[in-house]
Amino acid sequence: MKAISLRARLTALSVLLLALCCMGLTLALNFSAYDMAGEIEAAVVQPALPGSGGTIPPAPEQVEPIFSTTLSVPSQQARTAFSKTSLLYMLLIIAAGGGLTYVLVGRALKPLKRLSEHMKTCTAGDLSQPLPVPQPRDEIAELTDAFNQMTGKLDQSFAMQRRFAQSAAHELRTPLTVLRTKLEVFQKRTGRSREEYDRLLETVAAQTGRLS
DSSP, X not given: OOOOOHHHHHHHHHHHHHHHHHHHHHHHHHHHHXXXXXXXXXXXXXXXXXXXXXXXXXXXXXXXXXXXXXXXXXXXXXXXXXXXXXXXXXXXXXXXXXXXXXXXXXXXXXHHHHHHHHHHHOOGGGTTSOOOOOSSOSXXXXXXXXXXXXXXXXXXXXXXXXXXXXXXXXXXXXXXXXXXXXXXXXXXXXXXXXXXXXXXXXXXXXXXXXXX
16 A cells, blocks of 8 residues: 655645634634624614604604514525535635645655655765755755765765775785796796795795785
8 A cells, every 4th residue: 555645644734724724714704794693683673753744753762672583584595695605715715725735845845855766766876976955954955965965975985995895806816916827837847846846835825925
């Protein structure tokens, strides 16, 4: 099973936080709108006062206020429409925020992806080529800098191994060549004397001591 990428996890976390914030804000706006609609419905309704016909208008203290205790049909319809509209806007904001977060997280993680691809293709021959450190100096830049330092130390170690191998090969090749030459010359001679045997033994002893 393939693991979920860091980009997807960060996007999911951001969408979750955005959804919680949007739901809280939507609920608060709906409650506020319901309360405001209830206050408007419960407003005092003054009865109509006759303006002519010889009727004496009642005194202000004789006017009885009329309160609306039930919501009217238009008010209920307005509440329903407001709830649907706010829910739709909430979903649109969450979707847009999730998409924007996915794009921005992808751009922010691009240096990390480039570092990962370089690490996969890195060999002993290109350790001396450091990666460019991205700007600004964030955690990814610090990781890139640490990787460059590590590859630099590895390149120095490999260079020391190569120099040691070349030196060791030279030190091994020289006495072996001397021994092989002495033996070939000695084998071609006839009537070898005691002194020639002694010189050959001295050469073998000296060269084997050098090898040791």
